[in-house]
Amino acid sequence: MRRFSADLVYTLEGEPIPRGIVITDDHGKILQITQEQVAFDPAIERYEGVIVPGFINVHCHLELSHMKGQIPEKTGLIPFIKSVVKTRGATEEQVLEAMQQADEEMWNNGIVAVGDISNQTISAPIKAKSKIKYHTFIEMLGLDAGKAAEVLSQAVQKKAAFQTPTSITVHAPYSVSIELVHHLKAYCKGIDNKIAWHNQECIEEDELYKTRSGQFLQFYEDLGIDATTFASKSKSTLQALLPFMPKKQHILLVHNTYTCLKDVYFTKRFEKPVFWCFCPKANLYIEDKLPPFDFFKHSELLKTIGTDSLASNNTLSILEEMKVLQQHIPDMSLTELLKWACINGAKYLGYDADLGSIAIGKTPGLNLLQRLQNEKIGESTTVKKLI
Numbered sequence: 001m002r003r004f005s006a007d008l009v010y011t012l013e014g015e016p017i018p019r020g021i022v023i024t025d026d027h028g029k030i031l032q033i034t035q036e037q038v039a040f041d042p043a044i045e046r047y048e049g050v051i052v053p054g055f056i057n058v059h060c061h062l063e064l065s066h067m068k069g070q071i072p073e074k075t076g077l078i079p080f081i082k083s084v085v086k087t088r089g090a091t092e093e094q095v096l097e098a099m100q101q102a103d104e105e106m107w108n109n110g111i112v113a114v115g116d117i118s119n120q121t122i123s124a125p126i127k128a129k130s131k132i133k134y135h136t137f138i139e140m141l142g143l144d145a146g147k148a149a150e151v152l153s154q155a156v157q158k159k160a161a162f163q164t165p166t167s168i169t170v171h172a173p174y175s176v177s178i179e180l181v182h183h184l185k186a187y188c189k190g191i192d193n194k195i196a197w198h199n200q201e202c203i204e205e206d207e208l209y210k211t212r213s214g215q216f217l218q219f220y221e222d223l224g225i226d227a228t229t230f231a232s233k234s235k236s237t238l239q240a241l242l243p244f245m246p247k248k249q250h251i252l253l254v255h256n257t258y259t260c261l262k263d264v265y266f267t268k269r270f271e272k273p274v275f276w277c278f279c280p281k282a283n284l285y286i287e288d289k290l291p292p293f294d295f296f297k298h299s300e301l302l303k304t305i306g307t308d309s310l311a312s313n314n315t316l317s318i319l320e321e322m323k324v325l326q327q328h329i330p331d332m333s334l335t336e337l338l339k340w341a342c343i344n345g346a347k348y349l350g351y352d353a354d355l356g357s358i359a360i361g362k363t364p365g366l367n368l369l370q371r372l373q374n375e376k377i378g379e380s381t382t383v384k385k386l387i
């Protein structure tokens with residue numbers, strides 16, 4: 001049994017508890033949450049700072065970890081994708097070693113669960129052995145409508161390689177045919193299949209969908225991809241695709257850099273469980289632009305945080321993402337920001353019975369945040385994994 005105490009305990013189940021004590025068993029399962037009223041008890045591990053639940057990283061690409069520092073910054077999404085395609089060649093050993101390091105980095109940074117996008121199966125053994133709880137999204141790409149069934153069947157085959165939970169998803173509006181989206185919807189019938197897709201990460205994808213114009217047309221031509229099936233839809237990518245997504249599955253919209261208020265209202269017309277994921281450091285790395293937090297910050301929308309991959313980030317740390325968010329949303333409270341970082345992500349991944357908040361019976365992991373500034377995350381705030 002262990003007892004942890006700090007200046008404040010943020011359980012995310014109620015108000016923060018001053019001088020709270022969290023009692024766990026030897027495996028980190030929460031047995032009791034109480035407040036320190038008695039005199040000094042040597043069995044309590046006391047810390048300066050605040051205790052918070054383990055972090056949930058809902059968006060990562062472990063298999064791109066070997067690209068750290070290799071892709072030029074702030075070029076925009078299309079040049080970024082071209083660079084990733086060019087740089088993807090590395091030996092299996094290099095890829096495996098980088099993924100192993102990335103997995104350890106996330107664990108040490110207090111991350112207890114990860115939603116990870118995979119195009120291949122190379123990350124499967126690392127995830128099976130990891131202390132982190134992974135959910136793998138096997139990602140489908142394909143603009144050729146005639147090959148949609150084949151792309152789906154390849155994705156289904158890849159599931160077998162993973163011993164940890166998986167689901168099948170599509171990559172982004174500019175890399176899939178509507179037929180592939182229809183196939184995904186049909187596949188989802190009667191099963192649990194969480195979906196995560198890159199939404200409105202660059203302005204060009206909306207240009208492509210709204211007016212069939214912009215840089216993507218040249219991009220397809222350069223790659224020899226036939227994009228003649230793309231018709232002008234007079235709608236943003238989100239408005240064009242969401243209606244064709246399955247009704248009952250959790251849907252994660254990742255990035256949302258160019259999402260407008262009208263798009264957000266549009267999502268409310270559907271009774272679909274939509275979650276929003278923000279990866280601010282990757283947005284700054286790729287596009288040098290952040291999503292419009294103004295209408296997200298105090299809404300009831302379910303907001304979560306991702307790190308994206310080391311191809312577009314120099315850290316895999318939810319705390320570092322929170323620093324950018326806090327800096328750009330100064331009036332957001334620590335409790336609110338922690339909901340993005342912990343419980344909302346756990347809900348999306350379906351891990352909230354065990355993770356995401358400090359409650360009796362859960363094993364959420366405990367992080368100690370130190371050097372806060374006025375009870376908020378500041379530039380010098382640190383995270384230490386307690387359990």
Ligand SMILES: [Zn+2]
Binds near residue numbers: 061308
């Ligand atoms: Zn991504």
